[in-house]
Every structure is written in structure tokens, then in C-alpha cells.
Amino acid sequence: LAKTTQPIxxxxxxGQEVNITCSHNNIATNDYITWYQQxxxxxPRFIxxxxxxxxxxxxxxxxxxxxRKSSTLSLPRVxxxxxxxxxxLPPSGGYQKVTFGIGTKLQVIP
Amino acid sequence: EAGVAQSPRYKIIEKRQSVAFWCNPISGHATLYWYQQILGQGPKLLIQFQNNGVVDDSQLPKDRFSAERLKGVDSTLKIQPAKLEDSAVYLCASSLTPDGINEKLFFGSGTQLSVL
Structure with missing residues (x-):
């Protein structure tokens, strides 16, 4: 399984740009990288x-x-x-076994 | 486009009681998922259906949890008997294609279960 690591x-x-980086060292050749927001x-909602x-x-x-061992989600002017x-999320396995990690909790401050 | 419908929205039960959740996926979606999300954690896949067949239930506690997908459309998830640690949000999701590979998942709003 392709495990992911991202900041907690x-x-x-x-108004700032936010970049969230995820590492997925074992991503499979056919896997896409998908980000969700909750x-x-x-x-969760597909982004x-x-x-x-x-x-x-x-x-x-x-x-x-x-x-492809990492990916960065960029949110402009949050x-x-x-x-x-x-x-x-990279999916894993022969079919998409969609496994969520703990995710990154983004707090936007006024 | 109608989204994934789930009911009830909230449920409070006592331990050892039974409870059932219902999900109606987006019309035409072949793959249906049930997730359990405990507070502060990411969703955990319980069971995945392709049409009305189970393709993964490795993390479903089969001694107390059961799920079915009727005629490849609606699905119900049941817990009997419930334990305190089952308190969580139960999320249903669906995706378009049968194999679900690299598919976009559409989630319902979930059922929040409290076991007292």
C-alpha cells in the first residue's frame, strides 16, 4: 500500500498562499494523486x-x-x-482501496 | 445533480442496542463505500461494493457489523450489538465506474452515532 505523510x-x-506537501514514496505507476477537503x-469533498x-x-x-514521490497542494489567497x-490520497491495490490518513488541519487566521 | 443521501443524520443509542444506517448513492454510480470516522481521525474504509458485490470488507468487524447493497443501488450498514467505541460518524460515498481506480469519490454528510 502506498502510505502518505503530510503535516498534521x-x-x-x-490572503496568503498555502502549500501543503504530501510524500508518497511507494506510489504505484498507475496511481493518480488525489486531494480531498473536509x-x-x-x-470529504474532492478538490x-x-x-x-x-x-x-x-x-x-x-x-x-x-x-512522483511527493505532491504539493497549493491554495491561492486563502x-x-x-x-x-x-x-x-494515492489509491492502492488492483482496485481503488481509498484509504485516508489523518490529513492536514489548516487553520486560516483573520 | 443530486448528491449521496444518508439517513439518519444523528443517532443516539445505548450500548448493546442495534442501529442501522441508510445510504442512497448518486444515480448510476457503480461503487459504494462505507467509512467510519472517529473524532480527530481520517475516514476508515469499512466496506466497498462494486454494484451489489463486496470487493473489500477487510476492516469490517464482522461479528457486529453487517452491510448490504440492494440491487446494486441503496445500501444499509447495521451494527448489532453496538459498543461504546462505535461512536463515530459513518460516511457513505459512491464513485462512477465499477473498478473505482483513480475515481473521484462523492460523500454524503454522514450519520453521527453516539453510543452511551
Missing amino acids: SMDSYE FPSQG IQGYKTKVTNEVASLFIPAD SLSDTAVYYC
Whole structure:
């Protein structure tokens, strides 16, 4: 199984760019890297997914180096509403056994 | 697009009682997941269905937990008898394709269970 390591918590001021890095040394060749966001009292929500280089959508950017052993989720100009837990997931196994770690708790400060 | 529906939203029971949770996935989604999320932890996969067949239940405590997916659509998760350590949020998710590889999961809001 591809295990992931990410910081347990981060603080950021409103308006700043936030980068959360996840390491996944044993990622399989066919695995994509997926990030989810979870607000209190809600289920996780898909944010972004990528295989290599850079992916950008309306919410975030995802940077993946050539060796794919890590990935960085970038949130531009965070607001208080971005306070949440962010999970980095590579799937694993022959089918997607979607396993969540403890995630990174991002606290945005006014 | 309608999301994943779960009920009830909250449930309080005493230990040794039984409880059931219901999930209606997004229409057309082949794969359905049940997760348990204990406060302060990430979601833990309990069981995964492809259509109405089980593909993974390795972390399901089968002595007390059971789940079924009716006709490959709705699903129920049951706990009987409940223990104090079962207090958690039970999340249902679904994804589109049968194999679920690299798929995007859509989650419901969960059922918060308190066992007293």
C-alpha cells in the first residue's frame, strides 16, 4: 500500500498562499494523486487530482515532481472558509482501496 | 445533480442496542463505500461494493457489523450489538465506474452515532 505523510496541522493568515506537501514514496505507476477537503460535520469533498507535473482548477493547483514521490497542494489567497482538513490520497491495490490518513488541519487566521 | 443521501443524520443509542444506517448513492454510480470516522481521525474504509458485490470488507468487524447493497443501488450498514467505541460518524460515498481506480469519490454528510 502506498502510505502518505503530510503535516498534521498548518496555520495561515487570510490572503496568503498555502502549500501543503504530501510524500508518497511507494506510489504505484498507475496511481493518480488525489486531494480531498473536509469541513466539520461534512463528508470529504474532492478538490483536485493529477498524475504528474501541474494541474490547476478553480479551487487549487497541484504540483507533482517527475519522480512522483511527493505532491504539493497549493491554495491561492486563502480565506476563513478554507479552514478544513486536507487529505492526500494515492489509491492502492488492483482496485481503488481509498484509504485516508489523518490529513492536514489548516487553520486560516483573520 | 443530486448528491449521496444518508439517513439518519444523528443517532443516539445505548450500548448493546442495534442501529442501522441508510445510504442512497448518486444515480448510476457503480461503487459504494462505507467509512467510519472517529473524532480527530481520517475516514476508515469499512466496506466497498462494486454494484451489489463486496470487493473489500477487510476492516469490517464482522461479528457486529453487517452491510448490504440492494440491487446494486441503496445500501444499509447495521451494527448489532453496538459498543461504546462505535461512536463515530459513518460516511457513505459512491464513485462512477465499477473498478473505482483513480475515481473521484462523492460523500454524503454522514450519520453521527453516539453510543452511551
